[in-house]
Amino acid sequence: MERMHVNPRAGVVRDGTRDLAELPKAHLHLHFTGSMRSLTLLELADKYGVRLPEALTSALTSGEPPRLRATDERGWFRFQRLYDAARACLRAPEDIQRLVREAAEEDVRDGSGWLEIQVDPTSYAPALGGLIPALEIILDAVAAASRDTGLGMRVLVAANRMKHPLDARTLARLAVRFADQGVVGFGLSNDERRGMARDFDRAFAIAREGGLLAAPHGGELAGPSSVRDCLDDLHAARVGHGVRAAEDPVLLRRLADSGVTCEVCPASNVALGVYPKQADVPLRTLFDAGVPMALGADDPLLFGARLTAQYEIARHDHGFTDAELAELARQSVRGSAAPVDVREKLLARVDDWLAV
Known part of the structure; x- marks a missing residue:
């Protein structure tokens, strides 16, 4: 039977009719270059005379994301080539x-009240005067965007697992140095199939300490x-992606028990070929096992779907009720590095969204 919620002023509201763009949420998985608007990339490429790969320009002009399949080395290289081409325009x-302000505007439009944007500042250092100036410019932009839009916004500095672990230690020390200026976390990105996690243990110890x-x-x-x-x-206090944990019931219990x-x-997940279609992504398996989740857009520039679209997928492809979608939003807030007062306000607003 379809669930209903009654509000004496609004009448009957059925599951599936509440606006997911108005559902308060936190956004914990958004990469820096990948957050860019398509039009912004095209304008920057024109500004600097950068010739973008045809696969990227045709996707940007058509509104359809490029065809990607990163489950083999060749496919990952192709994905990385498109990403690098976009990054070269910054x-x-x-x-x-501009990128940071527009990312904040998009998140506000999607109902986000807190955004942790992920960046490897070494990628931008050559163009911005060095590693420290690059991070300072990024943090200044984040502070300004947060102030102008009202969005709580912080930075998660991410090392590249394709580089030497000593580079990761340098980044971890830099991230800690700026912990009081907007850096809240430390990550490790790029192809998970390359390099061993334990090689980066010292970098993460520096960050945690x-x-x-x-x-x-x-x-x-x-x-x-x-x-x-x-x-x-x-x-790890959070795991970027983590969906393959669904293949291991013992691991699911561990994630749920540890929070x-x-x-x-x-x-x-679908755009990169990890799963054939949206219905195959194990959202329901993770949710029913009690694993906390924070839905994220990852790289909307390349995948064509921002934050609200992820909740739409949960609703339409996995049958999540409005109460379950509200719980997903709460989990994103609880998993964030937002201050306690910000979390409490967002959680209260989630309850208000569901009560309408």
Whole structure:
């Protein structure tokens, strides 16, 4: 039977009719370059005379995301090539400021009250005067966007597992240095099938000792073992993606019992070929097992779906009721690094959304 909620002023509201863009939520898995608007990328490419790959320009102009399949080395290389081409268009502080402001505006439009945007500042350092100036420019842009839009916004500094672990230690120390200026976490991104998590254990120890939340990627391109490695070797408080944990019931119980949040990005899971279709993404398996989740957009520039679209997928492809969608939103807030007062306000607003 279809569930109903009655409000004496609004009348009867049925599940599936509440606006998911108005559902308060936190956004915990959004990559820096991948957050860019399509039009912004096209304008920046024109500004700097950058010739974008045809697969990218045709996707941006058509509104359809590029065809990607990163489950093999060739497919991942192709995905990374498109990402690198987009990143090459970010060359000046004003480009960074524009990207961050627009990412905040998109999140506000999607009902987000808190955004933790993930960035490897070494990628932008050559164009911005070095590693420290690059991070300072990013943090200044985040502070300004947060002030202008009212969105709570912070930064998660991410190391690249394709680089040497010593580089990760340098980044961890830098992240800790800026912990009082907007950095709240430390991550590990790029192809999970490359490099061992334990090689980066010292970097994560530095970050944790400095008070930062540990949020490495695992359990998307690689299987359940990569999630276990994040827990055992890096002491993850959150796992970027983590969906492949659904293949291991023991691991599911461990995640649920420990309260480790998985940052699940259903649109990108399908776009990268991890699952054939949206109905195959194990959202229901994770949710029913009690694993906390925070739905995220990952790289909407390439995958074509922002934050609200992830909740739409949960509703339409997995049959989540409005009460369950509200609980997903609460889980995203609880898994965030937001201050207690911000969490309490967002959680109260989730209750208000459901009570209408």
